[in-house]
Amino acid sequence: MKKSFDVVVIGTGEAGSAVAMQCRAAGRTVAIVDSRPFGGTCGLRGCDPKKVLVGAAEIIDRKRRMEGRGIAGDLRIDWPELIRFKGTFTDPFPRHREDGFVQAGVETFHGRARFLDARSIEVGEDVLDGAHLVIAVGAWPARLGIEGENNLTRSDQFLDLPELPRRIVFVGGGYIAFEFSHIAARAGATVTILHRGAQPLKHFDQDLVARLLERTSDVGIDVRTGTKVTSVEGTPGNFKVTALTDSESEVFEADMVVHAAGRAPELDDLDLSAAGVEFDRRGVRVNGHLQSVSNPAVYAAGDAADSGGLPETPLAQYEGGLVADNILEGNQRTADYLGMASVVYSIPALGAVGMTEQEAQAKGLSFTVNQADTSGWYSARRVAEPASMYKILVEEGSGKILGAHLLGPEADELANVFALAIRADVRADALKHALFVYPTQASNMAWML
Known part of the structure; x- marks a missing residue:
């Protein structure tokens, strides 16, 4: 019809x-x-x-x-x-x-x-x-072009698993790998992430990613970088994942292998x-x-x-x-992505809003970098979170917030505040003097800026 x-x-x-x-x-x-x-x-x-x-x-x-x-x-x-x-x-x-x-x-x-x-x-x-x-x-x-690719479990299938396998390998080191591996590890699985690149989560600030990797290792998740998966052979409960590391071949055994190498x-x-x-x-x-x-x-x-x-x-x-x-x-609007926040829901969460240092430098901007390990701050200590950091980029002269990079408790909600500030052009000085409820993550912003 x-x-x-x-x-x-x-x-x-x-x-x-x-x-x-x-x-x-x-x-x-x-x-x-x-x-x-x-x-x-x-x-x-x-x-x-x-x-x-x-x-x-x-x-x-x-x-x-x-x-x-x-x-x-x-x-x-x-x-x-x-x-x-x-x-x-x-x-x-x-x-x-x-x-x-x-x-x-x-x-x-x-x-x-x-x-x-x-x-x-x-x-x-x-x-x-x-x-x-x-x-x-x-x-x-995304298609990966590896032998046995059909043996990979998709992320949507992972979310419907009636039982969680004991040994899980994630192919790729992006959002899905870190979010799902942190879930699986807390549920009792032995987890390995195989990432072909030198740096996982490459769109995020790498100083914060490095700290997240330490925290990830501390909970028993094995993250291998520079590890290119070439084949996945076997059946559920008995997979062998072959990968190249520094031109040498290594085999990882798993009950399930999850596609986490991009969409x-x-x-x-x-x-x-x-x-x-x-x-x-x-x-x-x-x-x-x-x-x-x-x-x-x-x-x-x-x-x-x-x-x-x-x-x-x-x-x-x-x-x-x-x-x-x-x-x-009739085509009156164009897209404006200023102040778009992004968060990896690992434990703890990793957030980013605006530019990285490299992006700000590439634009020729003059800026200061405010950064600190906040694991000793009240907001992290009260929940015993050892991985808590921030890095804020503020343009010199104008006081514009160029970027905010956050790791720790409630990093997602704090990213929302910075996203609003960047999109609405709220300058660092104004945000620094906002009267936020205490003690909250937002009330830490005065010390971050």
Whole structure:
């Protein structure tokens, strides 16, 4: 059946949902398509379920840190029960999101989309024509080109494990590896991270990463850098992971091997060439309005777009709203990613907002670096957290906060304060004299600046 709409959205995650609901609220006819349960990565396979598991691991870790400081007794993670609890968040979500679309008047379609031409897609037996089409399909584990790659467990599969394997190897050293390894280690697994590069978490301040690596090692996680995985052989419960280290081969045994080596936009089977949509490994090529550079009827947002932004849920929501505005108003807005925070939910968390020292130097900026180990500060000592640091970059003369890099308790919430300061241009002196509640992490900012 052939149907026509003002806007056709592919993907029901945060970016696609924002476009669909905003355009529908403005009176446009809207269709939305997904080949998976409605809801996208964050609500079903990423942020939300992951943070539930992180929360349990934080309790275990805090209990262990506080032993001999007034806390005693046994405590452990019941993995099957934890996964069931996680399911109370994820299981109802697809129906809730689809009901929201239906109630708003957005027509929903289940199936994989494939472009037929510049303005239409095929979904099962339906053909959907759109004055505007939006690609918001998110990302998928990147192809690694190693032997036995099909033996790797995806991050979404990890979040649904009925039982946690005893020995786990993570291939790659990014967000997924550190977040999931910290969860698994607190749940009792023996964990190894194999990272091909010299530095894991390369987009974060490396002084803070070095301290996190020490903390990671202290909880029994074995992080190997300069270690390139070449093959994964065997069956669940009996895998052999072969890797090259300094031109020598080493074999690691594991019950499960997890793909943690990056994600790529899930575009391969959309047949974008039929629509004249240019793309590369980073996503659909877009201009500042998030409009395809080669097909003006098509926009892209979130992980599917080569926009230069971070792979973060707030950014996907922001880009979805921007795309909706540009469809409705005729390309009046361009993307502005100033003050976008990013956090690795390891234990403790590692946060970053704004520029690194290297980025500020490359721009020729003059700035001061305020940094300290804060493990002896009250905020860290009261929870016995030994890994707590900060590094703040402040422009000389103007007092602009150029970057904030944070490791320790509640680093995520502190990153939010710095993100607001950078985006709203709140200068260091003003932030230094803010009257924050004490004792909180925010009240430490006066000493950081």
